[in-house]
Every structure is written in C-alpha cells, then in structure tokens.
Amino acid sequence: MLQQFRAFVKKEILHIWRDKRTLFILFGMPIVQITLFGFALTNEVKNASIAILDPAKDEMSAKLTSRISASRYFEVERVIVSPSQIDEAFRTGKIKMAVILPPRFSEELLHTNTATVQFITDASDPNVATTLVNYASSIIHDYQQEITQSQLPYTIHTETRMLYNPQLKGAFNFVPGVMAMILLLVCTMMTSISIVKEKETGTMEVLLASPLPPLLIIIAKAIPYLILSFVNIASILLLSVFVLELPIAGSLALLLAESILFTITALTLGLLISTITASQQVAMLISLVGMFLPTLMFSGFMFPIENMPLPLQIISNIIPAKWYYIIVKAVMIKGLNFSFIWKETLILTGMTLLLMALAVRKFKVRLD
Amino acid sequence: MNAISVRNLSKSYTTGKQTVEALCNISLQVAAGELFGIIGPDGAGKTSLLRILATLMQPNAGQASVLGLDTTKDYKAIRQKIGYMPGRFSLYQDLSVEENLDFFATIFKTSIDANYQLIKDIYEQIAPFKKRKAGKLSGGMKQKLALCCALIHKPSLLLLDEPTTGVDVMSRKEFWDMLASLQQQGLTIVVATPYMDEASLCDRIALLDRGNFLEIDTPSGIIANHQSTLWAVKSDNMYQLLQDTRSWSGVTNVFPFGEYLHCSPHSSNTDIKELEAYLLSKKQQQIVVKQIEPQIEDVFMHLMNKHHVS
Amino acid sequence: MYHELNDMIVADKLTKTFGDFTAVDAISFEVKKGEIFGFLGANGAGKSTAMRMLCGLLQPSSGSARVAGHDITRQSEKIKQTIGYMSQKFSLYEDLTVKENMRLYGGIYGMNLTAIKAKTASIASALHLQEELDTLVGSLPLGWKQKLAFSVAMFHSPPLVFLDEPTGGVDPVTRREFWELIYAAAHEGTTVFVTTHYMDEAEYCDRVCIMVDGKIQALDKPGALRQMYNTNSIEGVFLQLARTAKRMAD
Known part of the structure; x- marks a missing residue:
C-alpha cells in the first residue's frame, strides 16, 4: 500500500516538474503579486x-x-x-x-x-x-x-x-488576501485540473480498473500540491517580512497551522470540483468563477464586508476564504493568539469536514 | 469454466431528453483461454460492453460475471485479476516508457522484473526507447507500451478496446501476432475492433451492431452459416460498373469490395454468364466475373441489412 | 504550363524538416484532374505533414508544389479558398443543426444565401436528410455524420478535395456508401486526394501512393502495384514496403 502510494506521489511530482511553464507561474505568481501590491501601496508620494x-x-x-x-x-x-x-x-x-x-x-x-x-x-x-x-x-x-x-x-x-479610517485598515491587508488567493489557486484549481486531466486522457479508466483504492488516488494527488502551497506560503511570508517590512506580529506556528487547515479546505474544494466536471476547461472555469471571484469579493480583502448590503454580508459567511482571511489578519497583523480566533478556526474546520464528506461521497469508483 | 458469462445485459445512457440504448439484452459466453473478438462499427456498443466487464460501469439490467465473479458485487476482486486497455491512448504522455511501466507495475503491487517473462517479447521491441516520453512514441509503439502496462500484473483476462484503431496495417499485424503468442501462454483475451478483416484472427467472434449481437460463432462457422451465392465483378471503370450492375434486375446488394464489387443474385437459377453478357452490352471493358466465398464483412453487411429491415 | 491544365497537384521535391528530422523527404508527384488519389503510409511516414503542406497549412522547407494552379508557398490563401477538406477528427459542429452547419460553411466560402439554400436542398435529398435538417449534428448516427461532412466539404463545389481518414470506425455499409459519394464526385470531375488505413479502400483509388520514411516508395495503379510486388492485394504491397521502414517515431 505504502509503495503504491509512493509511486503515485512520485508520478504526480513528475507531472508537475515536467510542466515547467505551469511550475514557473505557480512559484512566480505569489512573488509577483506581493511585489506588485507592495509597490503600488508604498509608492512614494510627491506634491x-x-x-x-x-x-x-x-x-x-x-x-x-x-x-x-x-x-x-x-x-x-x-x-x-x-x-x-x-x-x-x-x-x-x-x-x-x-x-x-x-x-x-x-x-x-x-x-x-x-x-x-x-x-x-x-x-x-x-x-x-x-x-x-x-x-x-x-x-x-x-x-x-x-x-x-x-x-x-x-x-x-x-x-x-x-x-475616515482611524485604524489605517487596508494598508497591509493585501498580504493575507494574497495568501488566501494563492492557496485557492494552487490547491483548488490545480488539483481539480490534474484529476480531470486523467479523466480526459483516459488514464483514470485504467486507474479505476486497477486494484488501487480510490481514496489513495485522491490523497496522493493532493500531497504534491500541499507541498507546493507550503513553498508559496513561505515565500509570501519571507517577502512580506523582508521586503515589505511587515513583521509577523503573532505566533508563526499558529499562522502555519491555520494555513495548513485552509490548504486542506482548498484541496477538498478542488476534489469536489473534479468529481462534477469532465473537462479541464470546465474545471478551470468553475475554480476561477466559482472560487476565485467570490474570494476576491467576499473575503473582505478588496471590499470591506461591513459596508456591503445585508444579504451580501450573509453570503460572505459561506466563503471559506473569509474566515482564513480574518484568522491571518488577526495572527499576522494584530498579533492575537488562538483564544481570539478559535471561533473562526472552528467554522473553517467544520466547512472542510463537510466538503470532504461531500467529495468522498461524490467520488465514483466507476465511470457512470 | 467460462472466463466471461453475460446474461440478458442491457445498458442505456440518458443525455437530456434522449435515451440511447447502447446494449439491448445481450448474452455471451467466453471460454477460458479463448481469443475472442467483438466486431462492430463505432457506436455498436463495444466500449460499453468492455467497460461493464472491466467493472467500470454497471448494467441497467442483466448480469455479467468475469472469472466467476459478479461485476457489480465483486468488482474489487475482478480489478486484481484483469488487464484493461481502454480505447483512448491511456498512458502518461509526460512520463517516459520506463516510468509508465514502473508506475503501473507498482500500483498493481508488482515489479517489472517479477512478471518480465510475460511482457519480454513485447517490451524488447520498445526497450530501445525506454527513456523517451510516451507522448513522443509512434502509434504502434504506444500500443505496445499500453499492452505491456495492461499485462504487467499477469492478469488472467485481458480486455482490449479497439487496440488497433488508427494504427497502420503493419503495426496492426504485429499487434495481432503478439496477442496470438499471449494466448499461447494461457491468457483469455477479448478484443473489440471495428476492422472486419481482423475477425479471422480470433477463435470466435461476436458481430455487434447497434447494441445487438448479430451472430456469435467461429469465423468459419459464421461464413458457413451464410452460404448464399456471392459474385465478384470487376472492369476497368468501377463507377460505371456499379451503376450498370445495379441497373440489372438479376442481382441485389451491389457494393464495392476492394478492386471488385460484390453482389448476390436474386435467385439461384440466375447464371453468372447472364451478368457478364449484360455488362458487355453496356460496353464495359476487361470484365471479370466469378463466384466467391463470402468474407466476414459480406456476412456483416448482409446481417446488418436484414436486422435493419426487421 | 501544360501540366497545370491537366494536373491538380504538382509536387516538386517537396521537403519538410523539423530540426534535424526530415518528415517529408523531397517527394515529387502529380495528381491528375478528376483522379481519386490514395495516399498511404505507416504512422509517422510523413503523410500528414505532406498533406498539411498541400493544403497550405504548413510551409515547405524546400521544394515547391502547385495545388489547383496556385503555389503553396506564396498563394496558400487562394488554395484554402479553392479546396475542400474533411478529416475524421474535425468536420462539423456537433452543437449546430444540419442546416446551420451548411449555412456556416457556405458563408465561409462566400456563397450567397440563394446558392446556399439550393445546395442545402440538393444535399438533403441526395443523402435522404430532408427530415433531419433541423436536427443537431451531434445526435445523428456516425455514418450520416461522415457522409454529411463530405457533402459539406464539397459544398462550394471545389475542384479538389482532401479527405483525411474519412471512414475510420464507420460501419461497412456506410463505408461503401461513402465511397460511392467519392466515385460520384470524381465522376463529375472533382479530384479526390484521400488517406486511409483500410487497405481495401486503397483498391478503389485510380492511383495509390505509398510513403515510407518520408519518401514515396511506390506510386501506380493498384493493379500495377499488385503485379509489381507479386501479391494479390494492396495490403501485401504495403506490408512489403513498410517492413523496409527504419523510422520508428512520429
């Protein structure tokens, strides 16, 4: 079992490694985003x-x-x-x-x-x-x-x-926002695409017809993206500490632990998308429109949620990224400890478990 | 024991308002050690049948058992024992030949070395390219690699869905030679193919059209069952010959077959000389007419027409 | 000059290299007007590359060819307007109806509405598709789709039509009906350039050309080839030639 698992993870890593263009985008994107946002916001003011x-x-x-x-x-x-x-x-x-x-x-x-x-x-x-x-x-x-x-x-x-804005809200809020976006992009979009790609090329047919347990396929698919996300979180934090001079006010361990939780949420979402789609384009479209846009709109990162009409405020509660955004802001910028974010963590955990149950139920051991 | 036993199997798909009957109440037995061909055009239901046998789909009605196990209940046990090659190219294009084979060996809990004897003859042909990415192989090579991957865990039953489609005649011939030698090693093999000329390479065949078996028998048995008179005609102008032959009331089912056209006389009393005389009167040149043995394709067309009318 | 009146395709040392790989190696041949020309070869012999050059989709590395009187290097746009093209993989839009597909292709080739209507009606009656004009192409049986695709490729009455494995997977009856469409087109003067993996179909061609490793190894009437290679079928000829191939990959 362990050997099957290792072989599968190795295969996934090879897929990612050999697709140099995607790899470059995946690693380059957080750096470009942080730098761009950073420069746009710390631009020198004249006249x-x-x-x-x-x-x-x-x-x-x-x-x-x-x-x-x-x-x-x-x-x-x-x-x-x-x-x-x-x-x-x-x-x-x-x-x-x-x-x-x-x-x-x-x-x-x-x-x-x-x-x-x-x-x-x-x-x-x-x-x-x-x-x-x-x-x-x-x-x-x-x-x-x-x-x-x-x-x-x-x-x-x-x-x-x-x-108008006595707490100077928004100055560095983009860092947690970018973290949420990158994790969603890497985990949700890339996982769903990589699973759906196997459906498209017909390799999924062979995998399903083999004695490989379907759950193992899923977990093995997720592992490389978990690693990739970690590299991305690390690069974002390093950039924000050393280039933007935004120190991590709270506990680094807590921040990483919460990030792993959100990564798993995003991976589960990706898996769920892959179970309901049959082509890579559709998977990408759902990830972008269904995940990315709501994150941008409703996580509070671009637009303050408290200024939204009530129905939209209610909708924002089902966006997992909102909770992760609140958590990261609390730990990273405000320096708060776990006792202040346990509620948000609980909500995020609950969402993840729900999504996971749904994804495992939806994952088919057959083609129809 | 039968390697495969299918009873009153039906499968239909619903897309929107349309329901397509892919398999309509079919039954089939394949004996252990047989090389069995499922022959029919695209859309006949070959892939549906093979997917049900490979436990990838469930039938709407009827039963299928593979190696004595039920395809719905015992799907996990079946998956340990069969080798399946789907119709589409089913390897990882960005992995090398060796990496593909190694991966499939590991997920079947074995290694290339453990079952090397079985794939040796085939693998040696692709071994010179083992560092090459699978996506950069030619059609014939891909097919050989896919076959190696399907064989790596020493299955007792091999299910091949159109392994020779889109492959040139040369590679097709090589592929069938490989299947013959695998059969010698005791494997049961079921091949689906749209190429009628591959029928004669199987022990027994099932002719499949629009979800129905037209006939199941040995190739020679099928031909013997349809001993109607068949004529072959040729001249120097095929197009005109088709028109002229069709315009003659004595024959029916006029179709081109390679360099000849085939037709069958309406009644056994009609003499082939009458056709020749008629064509001469139509100013056809270099006429050749002869009575021939039907081929599987003739029979298939005959049965297709009969089925269609009824 | 004399050639261009009678020859639909004249290829002269046509060559295509990709890096240090010569896909098509200085092939020269002519295709006569009204001829059914079978173009055979193993996977990777260079068939598709040669065909793409002749359709004006790919520039040759060296050599030249004239298709329907136009130079493939300088007048590829003219060629595209003149020829018809059909392949097994892409032919019709599955999510458009039969009528809409015809309207689209007629429009692409600059036909006016009256001409499109007339042609649509004539194709529908020839293929017995009158009842299906408003059916989505996706829900037609494969055999009909292929025949329809051929008719659409012939929609603007091109003098030359390229058919790339047009009958793959089609049932034996439809395959023959399809070839009868080809015969009829050739009889009316259309030149047909066709590739296939069915060796019996090669026998239907006026002349057959077999490519091996980027070169033309045989080109003649099917009967002459059978005699030359002392075998009773084109398949036999093909196998003898394919065995000499050195090239393995596509």
Whole structure:
C-alpha cells in the first residue's frame, strides 16, 4: 500500500516538474503579486495637496510653514484661516492633509520649550496618509534640531488625527488576501485540473480498473500540491517580512497551522470540483468563477464586508476564504493568539469536514 | 469454466431528453483461454460492453460475471485479476516508457522484473526507447507500451478496446501476432475492433451492431452459416460498373469490395454468364466475373441489412 | 504550363524538416484532374505533414508544389479558398443543426444565401436528410455524420478535395456508401486526394501512393502495384514496403 502510494506521489511530482511553464507561474505568481501590491501601496508620494493653518503667524511659525511648503512632497493649497475650512477642504478632496500649528507657537516654544503640531489626514487611502505624516514629522523634526542648536532643547510634539479610517485598515491587508488567493489557486484549481486531466486522457479508466483504492488516488494527488502551497506560503511570508517590512506580529506556528487547515479546505474544494466536471476547461472555469471571484469579493480583502448590503454580508459567511482571511489578519497583523480566533478556526474546520464528506461521497469508483 | 458469462445485459445512457440504448439484452459466453473478438462499427456498443466487464460501469439490467465473479458485487476482486486497455491512448504522455511501466507495475503491487517473462517479447521491441516520453512514441509503439502496462500484473483476462484503431496495417499485424503468442501462454483475451478483416484472427467472434449481437460463432462457422451465392465483378471503370450492375434486375446488394464489387443474385437459377453478357452490352471493358466465398464483412453487411429491415 | 491544365497537384521535391528530422523527404508527384488519389503510409511516414503542406497549412522547407494552379508557398490563401477538406477528427459542429452547419460553411466560402439554400436542398435529398435538417449534428448516427461532412466539404463545389481518414470506425455499409459519394464526385470531375488505413479502400483509388520514411516508395495503379510486388492485394504491397521502414517515431 505504502509503495503504491509512493509511486503515485512520485508520478504526480513528475507531472508537475515536467510542466515547467505551469511550475514557473505557480512559484512566480505569489512573488509577483506581493511585489506588485507592495509597490503600488508604498509608492512614494510627491506634491500632495495639503493645507496649513497658522493662527500664530509669528517668526518661528512662518519659518516652519515655509520649510514645509519648500518640500517637494507637499503642494500647499492655501493657508487656511479657520478650522471649519479644513473640514470643507477634506470633504471636497482638495487636500490630503492639514497641518495645524498652535495659536501661540513661538511663545509656547520659548516659554515652555514645547509646542504641539497637529496633523489631520484623509485616511481613506491609509498608505498615503501614513506616508504624508511621516514626511511632515521628519520636516518638523529637522526644524526642531535646527532651532535647538543655539538655545535650550525645544520639543515640538506632533499629534496625528486620521479622518475616515482611524485604524489605517487596508494598508497591509493585501498580504493575507494574497495568501488566501494563492492557496485557492494552487490547491483548488490545480488539483481539480490534474484529476480531470486523467479523466480526459483516459488514464483514470485504467486507474479505476486497477486494484488501487480510490481514496489513495485522491490523497496522493493532493500531497504534491500541499507541498507546493507550503513553498508559496513561505515565500509570501519571507517577502512580506523582508521586503515589505511587515513583521509577523503573532505566533508563526499558529499562522502555519491555520494555513495548513485552509490548504486542506482548498484541496477538498478542488476534489469536489473534479468529481462534477469532465473537462479541464470546465474545471478551470468553475475554480476561477466559482472560487476565485467570490474570494476576491467576499473575503473582505478588496471590499470591506461591513459596508456591503445585508444579504451580501450573509453570503460572505459561506466563503471559506473569509474566515482564513480574518484568522491571518488577526495572527499576522494584530498579533492575537488562538483564544481570539478559535471561533473562526472552528467554522473553517467544520466547512472542510463537510466538503470532504461531500467529495468522498461524490467520488465514483466507476465511470457512470 | 467460462472466463466471461453475460446474461440478458442491457445498458442505456440518458443525455437530456434522449435515451440511447447502447446494449439491448445481450448474452455471451467466453471460454477460458479463448481469443475472442467483438466486431462492430463505432457506436455498436463495444466500449460499453468492455467497460461493464472491466467493472467500470454497471448494467441497467442483466448480469455479467468475469472469472466467476459478479461485476457489480465483486468488482474489487475482478480489478486484481484483469488487464484493461481502454480505447483512448491511456498512458502518461509526460512520463517516459520506463516510468509508465514502473508506475503501473507498482500500483498493481508488482515489479517489472517479477512478471518480465510475460511482457519480454513485447517490451524488447520498445526497450530501445525506454527513456523517451510516451507522448513522443509512434502509434504502434504506444500500443505496445499500453499492452505491456495492461499485462504487467499477469492478469488472467485481458480486455482490449479497439487496440488497433488508427494504427497502420503493419503495426496492426504485429499487434495481432503478439496477442496470438499471449494466448499461447494461457491468457483469455477479448478484443473489440471495428476492422472486419481482423475477425479471422480470433477463435470466435461476436458481430455487434447497434447494441445487438448479430451472430456469435467461429469465423468459419459464421461464413458457413451464410452460404448464399456471392459474385465478384470487376472492369476497368468501377463507377460505371456499379451503376450498370445495379441497373440489372438479376442481382441485389451491389457494393464495392476492394478492386471488385460484390453482389448476390436474386435467385439461384440466375447464371453468372447472364451478368457478364449484360455488362458487355453496356460496353464495359476487361470484365471479370466469378463466384466467391463470402468474407466476414459480406456476412456483416448482409446481417446488418436484414436486422435493419426487421 | 501544360501540366497545370491537366494536373491538380504538382509536387516538386517537396521537403519538410523539423530540426534535424526530415518528415517529408523531397517527394515529387502529380495528381491528375478528376483522379481519386490514395495516399498511404505507416504512422509517422510523413503523410500528414505532406498533406498539411498541400493544403497550405504548413510551409515547405524546400521544394515547391502547385495545388489547383496556385503555389503553396506564396498563394496558400487562394488554395484554402479553392479546396475542400474533411478529416475524421474535425468536420462539423456537433452543437449546430444540419442546416446551420451548411449555412456556416457556405458563408465561409462566400456563397450567397440563394446558392446556399439550393445546395442545402440538393444535399438533403441526395443523402435522404430532408427530415433531419433541423436536427443537431451531434445526435445523428456516425455514418450520416461522415457522409454529411463530405457533402459539406464539397459544398462550394471545389475542384479538389482532401479527405483525411474519412471512414475510420464507420460501419461497412456506410463505408461503401461513402465511397460511392467519392466515385460520384470524381465522376463529375472533382479530384479526390484521400488517406486511409483500410487497405481495401486503397483498391478503389485510380492511383495509390505509398510513403515510407518520408519518401514515396511506390506510386501506380493498384493493379500495377499488385503485379509489381507479386501479391494479390494492396495490403501485401504495403506490408512489403513498410517492413523496409527504419523510422520508428512520429
């Protein structure tokens, strides 16, 4: 039995290995996706429209204002005179950030050695918002150093207010999203195609007519893709840690364990698709339209689920990728432990068992 | 003991609103050690029958037993004992000859060496190409490799579905020589084929048309059963000859057969000389007319027509 | 020039190489107008490659050929418009009805609706398909499909038709009916270029050409070939020649 199994797995690995083009896509895709998303989101911001509110209009505030205006990162829309104008400017999208100086800037600095500058940003584009705050902070920091040289140390505090999206949601959320997508693609699509291919070429007929237990065929088919998925998860995590500088906040072991669970879910889905289809095209179409699109739409990775109409919110619950996405986000970004995600894990496990039972029931030991 | 016993077997497929009767209440016995041919055109039901015997399909009605085991109940036991070669090319194109054979040996829990004696003669012909991918083999070579894979676990019954379709005459001849030598080693072999000329290479044959057996017997027995008079005619202009012969009231079933056309006289009183005289009057040149023994194909056509009319 | 009036196909040292493999090795032959020309060879002898070149689907590596007066290298588009083509594998759209298939092929070859209607009616009556015009081709019996496919290949009345294993797997009666369609077409002046694995069908051809390892090893009337190789069938001739083949793979 073990020998049969080994021979079968070896055959599967040979199939994958000899199809160099597919292999290249499978390994290249996560790298390309992470890099593309990463670059698109961390792109340098230049000439962002900002507003400066400087009620003090003294010598030191004027210096700081001109320093900010001189930066190539910012384009000062206008000097706004009242806080109410700021709201208006944000709403109409004229500015991305407002810098608000205190009413008595020089006095405060001279007497208390501290002053507080407030940044208000439009965080609906969270990545741009953080970048702008970082730039502005560093300009203020430079300025503070400069004026400190001759006198006592001055400290200028900065205070940031994020409008619309205070938690900066979405900035690195694409990493868990890409993980869910890649696992679905590799496991669901590739497994279903590889099983259906054997039906198409007639080799399945020979396998079925042999004493090979059908369950062994299924498991042996899944093993190489499980390995492949692991390589992909590893490459995504390495890229996000070292290239995107997004550390894994929670337990790596927990993250990997949850990923294995989702991989099995995806493999089971692939198997289920293969039992109801007879051609590789149909298998691919079902995997793409039936799995990939819903994942993109309903996992919360592209579009926030809480903003969807109620019926769609309910539908999103049957998408396995949604739960995996929540889990990865919790472990990887928020650094939460298992006690916070046991419910999602349970749901995913339940779904997997259900799909597995269905797939095994549907798998035929005959042709009709 | 009979290697195969089929009783009142029926199989139909439903696609949409249409129901196709692939096999209509057929019965068949194949003795152990026989080389048995199932002969019929595409769509006759050959593949359905072989798949039922290979336990890949279940009949709608009737029973089939293979090596004394029931194809529905004991399918697992049957799968250990049979070798099956489906009609489509059924090897892994991206694996080499050796890798294919090795894989099939392992899934049948054996090794190439253990049963090498059985496949030796065949495998030696493809051995020079053992590193080549199966997809890059010629039609004849693929067939030999597929046969090796079906034989690797030393089955007692070999089921071959159209092993020679799309293969040139030369490779077909070689293939049948291989089957003959396998039979000598005690194997029971059932071959489905659309080529009528392969009938004479079998011990017994079943003529299958539209899900019905037209006749089951030895090739010579089938011919002997249909000893109606058959004439062969040829001239230098086949097309005109067909028209002219058909226009003569004395004969029926006029069909081209190779360089001759075959026809049968309406009554035994008709003299072949009358046909020759008629053709001469139609200005046919280089006429040859003779009485001949029918071949399996003549019989098949005769039975097909009879069946169709009734 | 004289040749082009009487010869539908003139091949002159036609060669096709793939890398260092010579699939078709400098073959030269003519096919006369109105002839049924049988093109035989073992799997991998180079038949399909030669046929694809003649249909204008593949450029020759060297040598030349004229098909229906057009050069296969420079005028492949003209050739495609002139010839009819039918193969066992692909012929008709199974999910279209008989009528729709004919309409499609007529349209492809630029026939007008009136001509298509007239031709559809004449084919339907010749094949006794009047009742089946609105039936999906997929649900017709195989024999009918093949005869219909031939009629569709002949839809635009081409002077030359290529048939690639047209009768594979067809029952013996239909196979003969099919050949009678070929005879009738040839009788009306169409040139027929046909490949087959049935050796008895080779006997129906006016002339037979047998390819071995990319070369033409025999080309003559069936009777002459039988005599030359001292055997009573073309199968015998074929086997004698095929045994000399060195090439193994496709």
